[in-house]
Amino acid sequence: MTDAALTHHRSLSAQGLTRADVRALERAGELTRIRRGVYQRGPFEAGDGARHRQLVRATWLELGDGAAVSHASAAVLHGLPLLGKAPARVCVTRPEGGHGRADSVLHLRLCPIDAAETVLIGDVLVTSLARTVVDVARESSLDQGVVVADAALRLGLHPAELADAVTRAKRRPGVTRARQVASFADGASQSPGESVSRVRMHQAGLPTPVLQWHLGYDDGRTTESDFGWPELRTLGEFDGKVKYGRLLRPGQTVADVVMAEKQRENRIRRQGWWLVRWGWDDLRDVQAFGRLIREAFANAPKVV
Incomplete structure (x- = not known):
């Protein structure tokens, strides 16, 4: 965001450029109009x-x-x-x-x-x-x-x-x-989706979750979820459209990541926990979102 990238129409005129010349430079991508009378050099x-x-x-x-x-x-x-x-x-x-x-x-x-x-x-x-x-x-x-x-x-x-x-x-x-x-x-909320999810949880009267909950597996490994309700044996995750893209490793496809996430979900359930996921569409309706999370609580294994 430097002044060197910007130029005013008066400066272009002083260089002998006509309005037709400026429009031609815009079409060629050498100038981009930012606002009236001010241009950026390049796209x-x-x-x-x-x-x-x-x-x-x-x-x-x-x-x-x-x-x-x-x-x-x-x-x-x-x-x-x-x-x-x-x-x-x-x-x-x-x-x-x-x-x-x-x-x-x-x-x-x-x-x-x-x-x-x-x-x-x-x-x-x-x-x-x-x-x-x-x-x-x-x-x-x-x-x-x-x-x-x-x-x-x-x-x-x-x-x-x-x-x-x-x-x-x-x-x-x-x-x-x-x-x-x-x-x-x-x-501790790590994305806009997680922040809005917390608002919806509050509006729906849901129990306050622990953010970035770490669950340990029997083999000593751990996994992290956006939200955890340990007393209810439930984990929650907001899945935006770009989330799987961020999980991609070199050589992986989105299908590979989806399969890995399904395997992870199975491991979580073998530990006696339930995992619920949601996206932006689920956050549009407070009551529907509340039902989604409460159904997850009901499906979670009960601690004996």
Whole structure:
């Protein structure tokens, strides 16, 4: 995310390029339009987040002093996961002066912010990890708030820092949601799917699981599951579409991994445990998800 990769239309004009020339360079892939009047040399990096980072860079160059990239845009820059696509507009917070506004590129908010709540990422001023989590949580769903909070804790954010950021926001809209997110967040959740699964478990009134439960086999080996209910002899795993892909070893196919997972499931059951899996579709309906997990509890071997 460097200035060298960006160029303005006025710079291209100064080089003698006409609008037709610029369009020809775009068709050839030598220029990519980021926003009106700002181009990137070469194609976009792969990924929705990379594109948004360049949009932030292109917009940041035109902002005055005192502004900080915030909310979902700050989450992207910190590497926090978002549910769905990166925002279409750059989210910015300014402590005072002027008015908040939203257009096709920029969403500007006016809100108190001090130096302790900002950090530099590259040379872009961004709200701190804790402030970013609180801002996202205040203005988004519980699911999204927990996803970014869990990820921030995994990145090293201390719970006390998050609690302090919530206290700082005590008179701002949505702080009740932010407080709920902060108290529920757990850095042991290793993916957005696991974070949303925990929310659904809470909403369905299910027992609180142990995260990243290790089960020992009789031969001394162990296996790890996303969730464990030891008193109920039940393990739970969220299986996103990419999970099996991450398990692939050189020379393996997805079918090989699926077979290995079935064999693993059989070993787990021979140890006297039950394994239940679910995906994103199962998380859409709280009650249906609750039934799925309770059926697993009922199928699990009973401790005599």
